[in-house]
Amino acid sequence: MLHQDVQAETKARPNARKQGSEEAGRTTEELHALYRQMIVIRYTEEQLARSHQMGLIHGACHTYVGEEAIASGVCAHLRADDAVFSTHRGHGHALAKGVSPREVIAELFGRVTGCSQGRGGSMHLFKPEIGLMGTSGIVGPCILQAAGAGYSFKLLRSDKVGVAFFGDGAVNNGAFHEGLNLASIWKLPALFVCENNQYATEVPFAYAAGNPNVGNRGPIYGMESVTVDGNDVLAVYEAAREAVARARAGEGPTLLECRTYRTRAHSEGMRDAGYRTQEEVEEWKTRDPIKRFHQWLLENQEADAETLAAIDAEIKATVEEAAEFARNSPWPEPDTVSDHIFS
Numbered sequence: 001m002l003h004q005d006v007q008a009e010t011k012a013r014p015n016a017r018k019q020g021s022e023e024a025g026r027t028t029e030e031l032h033a034l035y036r037q038m039i040v041i042r043y044t045e046e047q048l049a050r051s052h053q054m055g056l057i058h059g060a061c062h063t064y065v066g067e068e069a070i071a072s073g074v075c076a077h078l079r080a081d082d083a084v085f086s087t088h089r090g091h092g093h094a095l096a097k098g099v100s101p102r103e104v105i106a107e108l109f110g111r112v113t114g115c116s117q118g119r120g121g122s123m124h125l126f127k128p129e130i131g132l133m134g135t136s137g138i139v140g141p142c143i144l145q146a147a148g149a150g151y152s153f154k155l156l157r158s159d160k161v162g163v164a165f166f167g168d169g170a171v172n173n174g175a176f177h178e179g180l181n182l183a184s185i186w187k188l189p190a191l192f193v194c195e196n197n198q199y200a201t202e203v204p205f206a207y208a209a210g211n212p213n214v215g216n217r218g219p220i221y222g223m224e225s226v227t228v229d230g231n232d233v234l235a236v237y238e239a240a241r242e243a244v245a246r247a248r249a250g251e252g253p254t255l256l257e258c259r260t261y262r263t264r265a266h267s268e269g270m271r272d273a274g275y276r277t278q279e280e281v282e283e284w285k286t287r288d289p290i291k292r293f294h295q296w297l298l299e300n301q302e303a304d305a306e307t308l309a310a311i312d313a314e315i316k317a318t319v320e321e322a323a324e325f326a327r328n329s330p331w332p333e334p335d336t337v338s339d340h341i342f343s
């Protein structure tokens with residue numbers, strides 16, 4: 001079993017992974033779809049941050065700003081019948097799996113038109129009919145749930161894949177050990193995506209982990225693993241393509257570590273000082289995944305500035321309309337309070 005550190009290889013040999021799109025089998029449409037997906041997430045998150053300041057959101061709101069390349073690059077390879085299990089920072093996963101900005105924003109506003117009918121909020125986004133099996137405020141279980149989905153898919157002899165997105169804060173939790181080991185011994189069609197943004201709330205991963213490397217834990221469980229620059233959407237896209245193909249072919253699970261950074265506070269309204277410096281945040285903003293991909297598309301003549309500006313404008317209008325729709329949507333009826341409750 002192999003751990004490939006694509007990020008380290010690229011640093012050592014900057015041209016090592018430079019590949020033309022044709023050579024890599026990527027179409028211009030796929031590239032534009034990746035850009036569009038990242039913009040949908042960024043604009044929705046910025047809208048949610050403003051809405052939180054206006055008091056329109058009830059409960060927590062953990063944004064995904066700075067990490068958009070990961071959900072976009074991974075979910076581009078998933079079908080509606082693949083199952084995604086996510087975290088408290090799950091808006092981007094929901095959007096990339098196909099939940100609309102209207103359904104996400106309305107859910108955070110607590111309205112019946114939200115994807116969980118206004119009963120879940122930010123950390124409980126569900127749309128199982130398109131494989132969004134749920135975001136969750138509990139750190140870790142999504143790893144076990146993805147392994148469970150993989151087990152079910154294997155028993156059913158389907159080629160579906162179970163995917164878990166989780167942060168570095170989950171990898172010293174027992175669920176990580178149990179989930180990865182189970183997926184490995186039973187060769188489950190699962191993909192474990194660690195979004196290593198280097199902090200669990202205010203705790204640096206380097207402080208919390210005896211081995212502050214996630215990717216190199218894969219072979220310990222007998223599993224293929226890859227570490228990529230999580231702010232490079234093409235690196236994520238290529239690694240996820242291989243991992244999903246491996247799972248569909250019955251060749252077992254993959255651990256994918258994406259090194260990234262969240263550029264907003266842990267949660268909207270929380271203080272963001274004392275555990276990291278403003279210089280560090282500013283430095284990471286220069287590695288913004290969207291700015292980088294925008295530049296890449298222009299330099300590689302995969303898009304012109306007007307095309308990208310048109311995508312930006314279209315999505316800005318879509319998200320503004322979605323917020324208006326959410327604001328005008330009704331609240332759940334009080335007499336439905338006990339609906340959908342099982343005991």
Ligand SMILES: Cc1ncc(C[n+]2csc(CCOP(=O)(O)OP(=O)(O)O)c2C)c(N)n1
Nearest residue numbers: 089137138139167168169170197199200201
């Ligand atoms: C089982 C469990 N323990 C503790 C918490 C409290 N908690 C909420 S968010 C968080 C940090 C999570 O960090 P990470 O998994 O790296 O994700 P990030 O917020 O960085 O995206 C913690 C410890 C929790 N929600 N669940």
